[in-house]
Amino acid sequence: MRNWNCRLLSNRKIADGVWLAAFDAPKIAAAAKPGQFVHVRVPGGEHILRRPFSIHRVDGNTIKVLYRVVGAATFALSALKAGTMLDILGPLGHGFPAINSGRVILLAGGMGVAPLVFLAQKLGKKRGLTVILGAKSSSGVLCAAAFRETGARVIACTEDGSKGKQCLATVLLENELAQAGGKTTVCACGPNLMLKRAAAVCAQFKTPCYVSLEERMACGIGVCLCCPVPTVAGYKSACKDGPVFNALEVAWSNLK
């Protein structure tokens, strides 16, 4: 891991409040594993700290980041033009484990799609892959086409019923696991409440479950201890020990 000077190749709005940035980053692209993240120094005055973003896709020497504009740094990032050079640290953290057998279900809540597209890309058409996309309403259902391109079966649901079934994503997860025969592994990213429920559902079906916990962080390399994750073996750092954890390892009742 080290920091790289990377050229912004493109930066465009793909949905309401959501942007896709592509960077020329050959060293990060070569080393990246699904679930890892990059720590980006966004030029500008207000936001001194780097900001973490999951590696969304890797295409040759290019890495892509899918981000929602929520505050000063993401707003500044969205204003950057192609050609801008950015200082990017990565790839960082521990990603999803290699899954060598059985069926895989990816569970994404809203922006939780960000790391899962890269994972679907890596798993490819070899594996029976189902993707469950959950959001508050239809505009929050992202990347369905990108998942389908990998050969995945995609099912969506929304809280208001504007797309797919009107239910929580974990209800679809429960239905899938109830019907599934044979070994299944679940990989999930999204709000902590969804991940907590997914962990409980997977435990009920004795299904391995890996969750990406996007806790707010500062240094990104396990030095400042600003992103504690309560686990059954005490506190760990989301940035260095995660962001992906085995759901059985997380002490869910202590996670905010």
Ligand SMILES: Cc1cc2nc3c(=O)[nH]c(=O)nc-3n(C[C@H](O)[C@H](O)[C@H](O)COP(=O)(O)OP(=O)(O)OC[C@H]3O[C@@H](n4cnc5c(N)ncnc54)[C@H](O)[C@@H]3O)c2cc1C
């Ligand atoms: C490992 C990791 C991977 C991430 N990957 C992505 C990604 O692929 N795409 C993406 O859009 N975002 C991702 N995030 C969240 C992203 O880092 C923040 O949205 C960003 O730092 C916000 O910066 P800002 O200055 O624009 O907003 P800030 O002013 O810092 O925050 C604006 C608002 O967003 C909230 N917020 C900021 N960070 C988080 C967070 N981690 N979890 C929940 N709420 C938060 C703040 O509480 C505040 O309400 C990731 C975070 C982590 C830790």
